[in-house]
Amino acid sequence: MWVTSMPRVWDEAAGGAAKGGDAVTPAPAAAALGSLAAWLSRTLQPQPPAPRVCGTEGGPPVTAPRLRLRDGRHLAYCETGVPRDRARFKVVFSHGFTGSREDSVRASQEVAEELGVYMVGFDRAGYGQSDPNPNRSVKSAALDVEELADALGLGPKFYVIGISLGCHAVWGALKYIPHRIAGAAMMAPVVNYWWPGFPGDLAAEVYAKQEVGDQWALRVSHHAPGILHWWMEQSWLPTSTVVAGTTPLPNKRDAEIRSNMKADGTFQQKMERATQQGIHESYYRDMMVMFGKWEFDPMGLPEPPCPVHLWQGDEDGLVPVVLQRYLASQLSWINYHELPSTGHFLSAVPGLGDTVLRTLFG
Numbered sequence: 001m002w003v004t005s006m007p008r009v010w011d012e013a014a015g016g017a018a019k020g021g022d023a024v025t026p027a028p029a030a031a032a033l034g035s036l037a038a039w040l041s042r043t044l045q046p047q048p049p050a051p052r053v054c055g056t057e058g059g060p061p062v063t064a065p066r067l068r069l070r071d072g073r074h075l076a077y078c079e080t081g082v083p084r085d086r087a088r089f090k091v092v093f094s095h096g097f098t099g100s101r102e103d104s105v106r107a108s109q110e111v112a113e114e115l116g117v118y119m120v121g122f123d124r125a126g127y128g129q130s131d132p133n134p135n136r137s138v139k140s141a142a143l144d145v146e147e148l149a150d151a152l153g154l155g156p157k158f159y160v161i162g163i164s165l166g167c168h169a170v171w172g173a174l175k176y177i178p179h180r181i182a183g184a185a186m187m188a189p190v191v192n193y194w195w196p197g198f199p200g201d202l203a204a205e206v207y208a209k210q211e212v213g214d215q216w217a218l219r220v221s222h223h224a225p226g227i228l229h230w231w232m233e234q235s236w237l238p239t240s241t242v243v244a245g246t247t248p249l250p251n252k253r254d255a256e257i258r259s260n261m262k263a264d265g266t267f268q269q270k271m272e273r274a275t276q277q278g279i280h281e282s283y284y285r286d287m288m289v290m291f292g293k294w295e296f297d298p299m300g301l302p303e304p305p306c307p308v309h310l311w312q313g314d315e316d317g318l319v320p321v322v323l324q325r326y327l328a329s330q331l332s333w334i335n336y337h338e339l340p341s342t343g344h345f346l347s348a349v350p351g352l353g354d355t356v357l358r359t360l361f362g
Helices: 028-043 109-115 138-151 164-176 200-207 212-223 225-232 252-263 266-274 280-290 321-330 352-361
Strands: 066-068 074-081 089-094 117-122 158-163 181-187 308-313 334-339
Touching: 074 109, 074 138, 089 138, 089 164, 109 117, 109 352, 117 138, 138 164, 158 164, 158 352, 164 181, 164 280, 181 352, 200 321, 212 225, 212 280, 225 280, 252 266, 308 321, 308 352, 321 334, 334 352
Parallel strands: 089 117, 089 158, 158 181, 181 308, 308 334
Antiparallel strands: 066 074, 074 117
């Protein structure tokens, strides 16, 4: 669910060189704090607490179905739709920031039955009951998807759907395992302002509209990930409004959904479930992967051998629609669907889950 990144910031590794074009010059205070972050990262290397791994002594219990990966980690998963053995279409779903294996596009069971759709969601590494991965990356997310599909016997080709920040696994799949993907859908996919394909002035303009705490949380995620846990735990430093659940949301439905979730305790319950093995292994690693240094630019990907759809709300307060439009304009093979008067929480939009399935499989 993260939105912002820092297109032009103090680049510690380059001794203060600007990033992402010529549009933004860092303020002296920003440069000083960026240099401090780099110094802390190089010298102190503050360590996050060890994860409380599910199923180990002192860790949370294992209650979900799990499978063992080649590297010894476990992935917890949840199956919905029609049974695997009679499905026409098989989908792996990648949840977003704060999400879980139980998330989905929220399509009706009637439509899933009509089309013959089986879907498996999984706790991404470090979330819920899936083991942490200290080497988590965009590539590892894609390979986890592939291993999950193979372990469950989904066949030589399968579909992938991602939502919000979980779409980095879809981009990874299109890059690293395109021959396995029969089709892909992304719902309000988070963007990284450091992707070279974005014009520096456009990225800078949108970045400047973000909350100061989000600007700094993402700056640290990108330039000094070694101190991210320490930074996020300091009450006197500017940190993420997304983690706190205080980001201004311009869309009325989004604002009401979040308000209701905080009022009835759902917001806190989701956070506790997602972060039970440690907030560093779930939320903070998500930030480091999504807003870190990617090995590729999605806008530089060749056309994949499958259809790709992208849904975006025009009132999204977490992912700037202007950047999504630009990305879609650079990739002629993206089937771009912009939803009017719609925010970020697309799985809550009435009927959209059915529309996504009918678009992919109808």
